[in-house]
Amino acid sequence: MLSYTEENYLKAIYHLSEGGEKAVSTNELADAMNTKPASVTDMIKKLSVKKLIAYEKYYGVTITKQGKADALAIIRKHRLWETFLVEKLKFNWDQVHDVAEQLEHIQSPLLIEKLDEFLGHPVADPHGHAIPDKNGKIHVAQQIPLGEINANKTATVSAVKRGSPSFLQYLSKIGVYIGAHVAILEKTEFDGSVEILIDKKKKAFISKEAALNILVS
Amino acid sequence: MLSYTEENYLKAIYHLSEGGEKAVSTNELADAMNTKPASVTDMIKKLSVKKLIAYEKYYGVTITKQGKADALAIIRKHRLWETFLVEKLKFNWDQVHDVAEQLEHIQSPLLIEKLDEFLGHPVADPHGHAIPDKNGKIHVAQQIPLGEINANKTATVSAVKRGSPSFLQYLSKIGVYIGAHVAILEKTEFDGSVEILIDKKKKAFISKEAALNILVS
DNA sequence: ATTATTTTTTAGACTAGCCTAAATTTAATA
DNA sequence: TATTAAATTTAGGCTAGTCTAAAAAATAAT
Numbered sequence: 001m002l003s004y005t006e007e008n009y010l011k012a013i014y015h016l017s018e019g020g021e022k023a024v025s026t027n028e029l030a031d032a033m034n035t036k037p038a039s040v041t042d043m044i045k046k047l048s049v050k051k052l053i054a055y056e057k058y059y060g061v062t063i064t065k066q067g068k069a070d071a072l073a074i075i076r077k078h079r080l081w082e083t084f085l086v087e088k089l090k091f092n093w094d095q096v097h098d099v100a101e102q103l104e105h106i107q108s109p110l111l112i113e114k115l116d117e118f119l120g121h122p123v124a125d126p127h128g129h130a131i132p133d134k135n136g137k138i139h140v141a142q143q144i145p146l147g148e149i150n151a152n153k154t155a156t157v158s159a160v161k162r163g164s165p166s167f168l169q170y171l172s173k174i175g176v177y178i179g180a181h182v183a184i185l186e187k188t189e190f191d192g193s194v195e196i197l198i199d200k201k202k203k204a205f206i207s208k209e210a211a212l213n214i215l216v217s
Numbered sequence: 218m219l220s221y222t223e224e225n226y227l228k229a230i231y232h233l234s235e236g237g238e239k240a241v242s243t244n245e246l247a248d249a250m251n252t253k254p255a256s257v258t259d260m261i262k263k264l265s266v267k268k269l270i271a272y273e274k275y276y277g278v279t280i281t282k283q284g285k286a287d288a289l290a291i292i293r294k295h296r297l298w299e300t301f302l303v304e305k306l307k308f309n310w311d312q313v314h315d316v317a318e319q320l321e322h323i324q325s326p327l328l329i330e331k332l333d334e335f336l337g338h339p340v341a342d343p344h345g346h347a348i349p350d351k352n353g354k355i356h357v358a359q360q361i362p363l364g365e366i367n368a369n370k371t372a373t374v375s376a377v378k379r380g381s382p383s384f385l386q387y388l389s390k391i392g393v394y395i396g397a398h399v400a401i402l403e404k405t406e407f408d409g410s411v412e413i414l415i416d417k418k419k420k421a422f423i424s425k426e427a428a429l430n431i432l433v434s
Numbered sequence: 435a436t437t438a439t440t441t442t443t444t445a446g447a448c449t450a451g452c453c454t455a456a457a458t459t460t461a462a463t464a
Numbered sequence: 465t466a467t468t469a470a471a472t473t474t475a476g477g478c479t480a481g482t483c484t485a486a487a488a489a490a491t492a493a494t
Binding site for chain 3: 003005035036038039042043046057058059
């Protein structure tokens with residue numbers, strides 16, 4: 001059984017390591033957790049004793065198989081709750097993160113099973129992020145940044161990369177949502193910005209920054 | 218802002234004081250919280266500084282107006298979540314308490330507002346307990362123990378008093394549920410047990426113990 | 435009314451999770 | 465390669481919430 005804090009550290013390590021692909025440094029983690037490096041070192045030792053991460057002094061941490069499984073279970077809960085909040089309670093997609101951060105720590109396998117059932121076994125959350133299944137398996141969808149699509153091509157918005165509330169609100173305002181149809185009208189070479197047509201109706205100018213955070217397929 | 222633990226103490230004090238009607242002793246509280254009296258004394262001081270309870274050494278604690286309001290907000294959340302679990306996720310009524318104990322601590326006024334809306338503003342939880350409204354107001358229903366009804370009278374089950382999982386399971390088994398129609402067929406004087414007819418179909422013999430924990434109107 | 439018992443409080447100590455300040459190791463640069 | 469800078473760890477300390485053991489107050493019983 002993991003504490004609330006341990007769960008949050010593990011989740012951060014999973015995300016920062018890009019699903020276990022690379023090592024995570026102490027400073028990186030301290031930054032993500034809004035704590036001091038010294039505190040991180042303490043927690044790292046705890047999680048290491050529990051075999052959820054592998055720790056090498058002065059090098060960094062890597063997540064273990066068990067750690068990854070635990071992290072994915074938490075992420076599954078987080079994304080199911082986000083889906084619930086949007087689909088059932090009619091939250092906007094920019095309002096759900098903080099609440100889901102709390103809900104993801106509720107301990108009840110039955111609850112998650114029934115919630116999943118209630119939602120109809122969704123495969124992605126309101127931001128288009130894949131929901132790991134009961135066994136931690138992720139159905140990886142082919143997604144590329146909108147900014148890398150060529151002019152005169154069309155695509156469908158399938159996810160947002162980093163979804164800060166303000167970015168999500170901005171997307172809503174210009175008419176971008178998961179499932180939206182987009183046509184790339186023009187790409188400006190020098191700054192990477194793009195002009196797009198959303199659902200064959202709304203035109204919008206999007207910065208490179210934004211275009212790289214919108215994923216399409 | 219109250220901590221998880223402070224919220225649980227406050228709720229226990231509210232319940233043990235029967236809604237603020239009487240003082241609560243240190244031992245009583247220690248018992249309810251599964252801690253030692255010394256720990257209770259510590260917490261009592263904290264809540265007292267926050268003006269949520271009034272504390273008199275060696276006497277006990279009474280809940281303040283603010284404390285009562287905070288306790289009722291937590292109870293409201295608990296009961297709304299229980300309702301959600303049963304109504305929407307199809308939990309049995311004996312499975313919801315522990316999960317709701319966790320969910321009641323989620324901090325998000327918007328969530329509760331939307332949950333309440335989603336559930337259609339329920340006035341009672343799956344055990345028949347009144348759900349305080351947004352302002353902490355409780356709609357008190359006239360309820361009396363089944364054991365106090367005379368023979369040859371009928372009534373409708375409106376709540377269960379102390380709902381331990383095993384008691385709730387027992388009630389389900391004999392066919393008693395909130396809203397069930399019961400007719401008192403016979404009362405045994407010497408032990409207080411009663412024979413009832415549920416929904417004009419099922420007969421059951423119920424001990425005095427059980428009959429006092431079933432509330433009807 | 436005095437002693438015995440129970441209840442409650444105080445004192446001191448423990449763990450989790452955090453901190454600051456100082457020491458150590460690694461990486462970067464002259 | 466020697467030195468400086470950055471990253472990391474260690475040492476020691478803090479708070480919340482818990483504990484045990486002992487002291488103090490209230491209650492009960494002789």
